[in-house]
Amino acid sequence: xxxxxxxxxxxxxxxxTQQQTKAVVQRTFxxxxxxxxTERRIELRNFGVFEVKQRAAxxxxxxxxxxxxxxxxxxxxxxxxGKEMEAKVNEPVDISAKSRPPLFPPNxxxxxxxxxxx
Numbered sequence: 001x002x003x004x005x006x007x008x009x010x011x012x013x014x015x016x017t018q019q020q021t022k023a024v025v026q027r028t029f030x031x032x033x034x035x036x037x038t039e040r041r042i043e044l045r046n047f048g049v050f051e052v053k054q055r056a057a058x059x060x061x062x063x064x065x066x067x068x069x070x071x072x073x074x075x076x077x078x079x080x081x082g083k084e085m086e087a088k089v090n091e092p093v094d095i096s097a098k099s100r101p102p103l104f105p106p107n108x109x110x111x112x113x114x115x116x117x118x
Contacts, residue, residue, distance in 0.1 A: 003029075013104050036077060046084040053078055 003025065011021040032050065035042045040052040057073040081089070 009103055044082070046082050048079055048081040048085055051078050051080075052076070 007018055007022045007025055010016070010025070011018045014021065016024075032042055036050055036052055041049065042051075043049045052075050055074050055076050058071050059068055060071050061068050
């Protein structure tokens with residue numbers, strides 16, 4: 001699944017245009033990146049925790065040549081999933097099913113459903 005697929009699905013279910021949905025999805029991703037860059041941690045309840053951690057400098061070996069190389073320290077982003085996500089991912093999945101359940105339940109709060117438009 002790609003970001004384009006996510007935008008299409010949310011757009012259809014929420015009754016927004018794909019351009020509106022794409023803007024919201026992209027801004028959400030941008031906000032996560034900005035928060036990680038400045039605060040180094042973001043906790044999204046029931047989803048998980050993104051955290052920036054420092055990886056120490058080390059000496060590694062090039063597997064092709066066998067030559068040792070110095071790898072500088074760097075920062076990496078880690079993710080630890082939340083309990084709800086882990087439970088959902090561990091549910092059995094019927095891969096033969098052609099249809100997927102909606103991302104949002106029918107009673108999901110929205111102020112811009114297709115049915116609400118005039």
